[in-house]
Amino acid sequence: MSRKPDSRKRPPVPKTRMTEILPPEGVPIRFDLAGLGGRFGAQLVDILLSLLVVSLFIFVLSAADVITGEGVIAILALSMFLLRAPYYITTEILWNGQTLGKRLLGLRVVSGDGRALSPHAITVRNLMKEFEVFVPGTYLLIASNLGIVPGLILLVWIIALLLIPLFNKRRQRLGDIIANTYVISVPRPVLLPDLTRQPTPAAGQFTFLPHHLDHYGRFELQTLEQLLQVRTGTLNAAARRQHDLNLRRVSDAIVARIGFEENIPEADTDAFLRAFYRTQRAYLENRKLFGDTREDKFHNRSETRA
Amino acid sequence: MNGETGMQDIRSARFRAEREDDWIRLDGLVTRVEKRGLSNLSFDEARELASLYRNTVNALSLAREISLDRALHAYLEALAARAYLAVYAPKKALGGMLWQLFSRGIPQAVRRSGFVLVMAFATMILGGVAGYLLFLEDPTWFNTIVPGGLAGERGILSSRDELEAVLTSGADGSLDRFSAFASYLFSHNTQIALFTFALGVVICVPSTLLTFYNGLVIGAFAALHADRGLAYELFAWLSVHGVTELSAIAIACAGGFHLGLAVLFPGQMTRRDALRHAGYDAVKLAILAAAMLVVAAVLEGFFRQIIQTPETRILVGWGIGGLWLAYFLFSGRGEDKS
DSSP states (O other): OOSOOOOSOOOOOOOOOEEEEOOTTSOOEEEEEOOHHHHHHHHHHHHHHHHHHHHHHHHHHHHTTOOOHHHHHHHHHHHHHHHSHHHHHHHHHHTTSOOHHHHHHTEEEEETTSSOOOHHHHHHHHHHHIIIIIHHHHHHHTGGGSOHHHHHHHHHHHHHHHHHHHTSTTOOOHHHHHHTEEEEEOOOOOOOOOGGGSOOGGGGGOOOOGGGTTSOOHHHHHHHHHHHTSOGGGOOHHHHHHHHHHHHHHHHHHHHHHTOOSOOOGGGHHHHHHHHHHHHHHHHHHHHHTTOOOOSTTTTHHHHHO | OTTOOOGGGOHHHHHHHHHHHHHHHHHHHHHHHHHHOGGGSOHHHHHHHHHHHHHHHHHHHHHHHHOOOHHHHHHHHHHHHHHHHHHTOOOOOHHHHHHHIIIIIHHHHHHHTHHHHHHHHHHHHHHHHHHHHHHHHOTTHHHHHSOHHHHTTOSTTOOHHHHHHHHTTTTTSOSOHHHHHHHHHTSHHHHHHHHHHHGGGTTTHHHHHHHHHHHHHHHHHHHHHHHTTOHHHHHHHHHHHHHHHHHHHHHHHHHHHHHHHHHHOOTTSOHHHHHHHHHHHHHHHHHHHHHHHHHHHHIIIIIHHHOOSHHHHHHHHHHHHHHHHHHHHHTTOSSOOO
């Protein structure tokens, strides 16, 4: 290899919060773990909704003059009791791991063992929620009435419970750990067009030789794909100009790196990049089939040094 | 070879083009399942969903091997994940599950939990004895043991008549029964039961303490009433709901012990697995305790006011206790599945 070793470091692998689930088919399926913010939001929506239902119920009852003041408190207590764990358990069983709040925020509970979410797991994680969310929450509301020692215990308890999801790699709270469940973001599949199948009229005019294609790896190829997948129709004039500029800069960089001799006219930038993408992808996929996986442009650095 | 830019030379593009229609079809089916449930599909569609899912998962596996098309990867990952969720969804009806749980799961769990149940009841009885003895030693212990709100108007200064008045209260039906029922559900003992269960995870200690403490309170109460010559009346008064309620607390505590013992003595499993394993019976005990507390609330809110003679109170209380026992011992026998 004649090119000089690259002095820059490999870009760090981005930390992804993914989890893999192995269904009985044996092909691992990847999920994005739900963020703590989303889970908190879903929880809040659920609590607000149940409060709303209870207050509506009480409003109707008192408007109809059925109950007195004391009865209102009793009903409030009773309905909150019935609306908590039973609400979560029922909705999650009926909607396969989603409460109303989770539906709104696109979250879902999945079972860690790759099989269907069992009613047992749902019950466990929601019973534990009583002690992780509701009991400390209720006590927090009356915190000022607690003494110093119970107050401190409560504080330590809450902090410990909050830390558990932060310090395990699957963002599980205690109930999730016992039930072996995760909360994930429901993925939204969008099928972008295959770039190699789009007609590019001027593409035929570029010819790449094997030594042109030895420089890049999967990472650069997919970065280029991302750039080419931008839907230019949706951009405004300024963004469009910026996009064209980016394309030009990338094509200049590629030309310089691979030592491409031809001159690329400004108007053919896009066609050049697409032609390069297609050829490079065919080349890399071919190498991959023969066991030569090329991750990124540093793929043969160790060889150069040896 | 590299000069050719014809479409046919990219294997992964051909791979994608051949299967794309199937994926889009699957996408549509999955979206329908997500919106309206699996029952919305016809038999043929459900079968198609299953087979398309399997094909797509295979395609995903293959694409990971051969393709560098990032858009394809992202799409297949998301589609396979959603289809997986649609295919592996629990399909049982809620009612059937509940029936299964109460007719088999719970009594079987109770029968498997003999050791922790004995531990829990023993803890409570020990607490009771301790409370009783403490009161005999020095009646002012009563104020230390029993929180003010719980004792109500009963205390070491109460006379026999005052105590008796509480035991027979509600005879005239003056009490709003519904609100008694509801406020009871939210009362002290329910919280104790919930706490003893959940805190079992913290190596049993809080469960033990709470159950023991609960025993202490009852012991002190018993001693107070015995001191005023009301032992029999208190026993009857407590029997109506107490047999069910105190058993519920002990059962919740036993559930807690299950979890705590799993953490303390995981045996050859990891702690996490042991906890998960213990959870199966522990949760059933917790649900049982909750159900029993609801029954106890009905008994306390309605029956204790209606029934006033001590003999009937004892009969009702222990009769229901006997029913519980029969349920635990005999239900869900026969062919064992769950």
